[in-house]
Amino acid sequence: MKNGVYKLKGKVMNYAWGGTSFLPGLLHISNPEQKPFAEYWMGAYRLAAAELVTPEGDLSLDSLIREHPEQFLSAQALSRFGELPYLFKVQDVKDILSIQVHPNKKEAEEGFDREEAAGVPINAPHRNYKDRNHKPEVMAALSEFWLLHGFKAQAAIEQTLEDVPEFNILLSLFRKEGLKALYRFVMEMDQVDVNAMLNSLIKRELRKKNDGELTREMPGWWVAKLFHGKNEIGNIDRAIFSIYFFNIVKINPGQGIFQGPGIPHAYMEGQCIELMANSDNVLRAGLTPKHIDVPELMKHTVFESTIPNVMNGEPVLPGETIYPCPVADFGLARIELAAGGGYENRATSLEILVVTEGGILINNSLVLKTGEAAAVLAGEDYHIRASGHCVLFKAFVPAG
Template sequence: MDRLVNTVRPYAWGSVTAIPELLGQEATGEPQAELWMGAHPGSPSRVDRGSGPRSLAELIAEDPTAELGAAAVAKFGPSLPFLLKVLAAGTPLSIQAHPDLEQAKAGFADEESRGVPVDAPHRNYKDANHKPELICALDEFEGLCGFRTPAAAADLMESLGAPVLAPLVELLRNKPEAEALSEALATILSLTGAAATAAVTEVAAAVERAAAAAPGGEFSAYAYAAREFPGDTGLLAALLLNYVRLQPGEALYLGAGVPHAYLRGIGVEILANSDNVLRGGLTPKHVDVPELLRVVEFRGGQPDVLRPVTDGAGEQLYPVPIDEFRLSRFVLGPEPRRVDGDAPQILLCTEGAVRLAHTDGSTLTLARGESAFLPATGGGTELSGPGATVFRATVTL
């Protein structure tokens, strides 16, 4: 078992206090957005096996079978297929969507062939992998997820009483679903110059009025986004999406092509080992409208809020339709719980303290905010610590 030393990513949208509080550290006054746990080359975790800190990515590359197990290497290749994060949004993240595996491979190959530097601000595809993800709320967590039905989006826009939205309302009410959503998003993202400024100003004032009339609801979230990103046409795009408020322990799964944006809150996020993002607003970063429209799935409906399914061993699983990652948690009582060691896994303690005892006799105690990597040795690990909450990230073999 290896205690992980992890990197905090200081993106501008990050909370100043949430991650320091989780880690029991003093806030620096700067945003701290994501705590990365895993072997992504962007910020791999580090471990010390007696000869000084080493990158987990390097250790896995030196002997994938010893670290990941033969079954995982055969199924996913010689690298850790998931990345675990603590995500803390102090301000909204961009509206975004992620490509499926074939789109990612094609997009990455195209940009490589054209010589687009991988760190270029206009680069869309950082790697050739897809990026399905799951976010589980540690505290109340607000976000936007998936398209509303065209009728529901039209109703929302109409309720604002903003004349500039009338053409979108008509479009949404009179076209088939996929066509209506696609044309509405394309229309919004094509606004530029004075027309964009006027439209966003009018809609921002309308959502502020609606939020004042019904404080604490979804209009408050849209007003918040408008204040954080003044003049950004992403505000209009946000009205096409479902507003979701997760309670602690609830989760959302986001597959390829699902437009979404996290607004505020802290959660545990797990995703395939990728950094491919196509943005659609609420951001100063590059927005590639044609590529976004090509990747997005134009289908309306309510998102499924996931609640964990508990098995007989006390493991609370968040079921997802892919194998690259599997997220579960243990809320420990007086009885210890056991996890097997057939696959690579990361354990993250988010409440209390947990003692890990491996069948080889080694032990490790994790405090709140600490994490450990457990190689696929085949041995089991016992978890104990009444009152502790432990998230387990692994794969499905």
């Protein structure tokens, strides 16, 4: 590889929960069929690897890393991870994603080895562990963004059980045996009992939202959104309980949040940048047609109150703020420059840059406009100049 900086073409993922206009607009793609554009992947995940634009044509980032591992990753990252350890995304969340938990590294290794020994095919629908890696995540909002993140304070959960008539019957269990027993009970409840408990609640929330009595800070707003326009309620997803038991978090543009192992969470609405470890290990609690394994979910969930840590980012270089993440796999930075402003750095690993506002010039040769991305190879010195006000995000592997 003769150059150190290349334009990067990611892969669009058309999941049903995605919006129809944000990503097509960002990526300058027409969408006359109004397909859902959920995610834009910029990484080396083999099933959807990004491509470098080179004089020899568009080449798979995954293949190039395998052919030139140290030149792309750095000797340090190659020795520690053996691959690009992160997956970088832009997301547009129109509908609530599945409520989920991720295992830690040791749990992922043990779970993967256990399913391998049991002969569970890697692509089996009921397989929990697709690899031996953990899957911590950090996101930074591009718009007003809403998500569920961890359990509410014990007192707040008790107040919820008192305020929601359908939940009153759960109060004694919670007071006697605590949060884990409460969550296990609702997750293992027979479907007929779930329907009986939640049917009237959903109808009431729909009525209240229609009358303008709910806001996004309230669980009922999201429950009503889930069932809006449906003629029949039918079997009710037990994940509805989680919406009442978890923190509802609002994140403003430029702010971020880290989600580590064991913290139950779900994205609900908005656009964001997401950076995660290179893994597909997800244990789901609901709002999904995919496999749900309640015993495995319970084993890895942190049953403690969580105070969401919404980050504004820490300034480092001029124009650059970093969102601190307690993992070695990845780092995320936001760079904002005024017209004529500049940024200089040396890539300590493979860095991926994506422009979300404005346009930039890298090393006086590569132009990136809104929605375009670039890969900077390890060890490359590079400088950026802004043609006007611009915002870009950088994914990297932290040094040291």
